[in-house]
Amino acid sequence: xxxxxxxxxxxxxxxxxxxxxxxxxxxxxxxxxxxxxxxxxxxxxxxxxxxxxxxxxxxxxxxxxxxxxxxxxxxxxxxxxxxxxxxxxxxxxxxxxxxxxxxxxxxxxxxxxxxxxxxxxxxxxxxxxxxxxxxxxxxxxxxxxxxxxxxxx
Numbered sequence: 001x002x003x004x005x006x007x008x009x010x011x012x013x014x015x016x017x018x019x020x021x022x023x024x025x026x027x028x029x030x031x032x033x034x035x036x037x038x039x040x041x042x043x044x045x046x047x048x049x050x051x052x053x054x055x056x057x058x059x060x061x062x063x064x065x066x067x068x069x070x071x072x073x074x075x076x077x078x079x080x081x082x083x084x085x086x087x088x089x090x091x092x093x094x095x096x097x098x099x100x101x102x103x104x105x106x107x108x109x110x111x112x113x114x115x116x117x118x119x120x121x122x123x124x125x126x127x128x129x130x131x132x133x134x135x136x137x138x139x140x141x142x143x144x145x146x147x148x149x150x151x152x153x
Contacts (some may be wrong), residue, residue: 006076016047025066034061059099120146
């Protein structure tokens with residue numbers, strides 16, 4: 001992340017401005033929004049709605065499917081060195097997650113059929129990694145805290 005500007009540029013205000021300038025990006029068909037217990041029904045609500053509900057811990061994530069937004073976002077980060085060049089194709093599944101301090105996501109499984117990575121730009125995130133069922137009794141679980149400026153794979 002040494003040459004990335006994302007850590008200093010990306011914040012709620014930057015993303016709100018970007019997505020308000022691209023209203024189609026807020027409504028992209030086939031792009032998933034994860035807004036567990038937040039009350040947001042769309043990405044437009046996240047950036048255009050009242051944030052009185054932010055008194056409670058909240059979390060939203062969305063798959064960015066808008067090429068115009070992606071072009072702007074990608075100016076601030078690049079493919080991590082440990083990913084093969086073939087992973088930077090146009091079929092990327094780029095996700096953005098925002099959340100307040102104190103939010104706790106329930107246990108879930110991320111099924112991704114390609115190399116995956118996560119960059120922590122602000123705040124910290126504690127991950128609990130559990131072995132799959134076939135290895136549950138032989139393998140250990142892991143707990144990892146990712147701090148700002150770190151990339152996990």
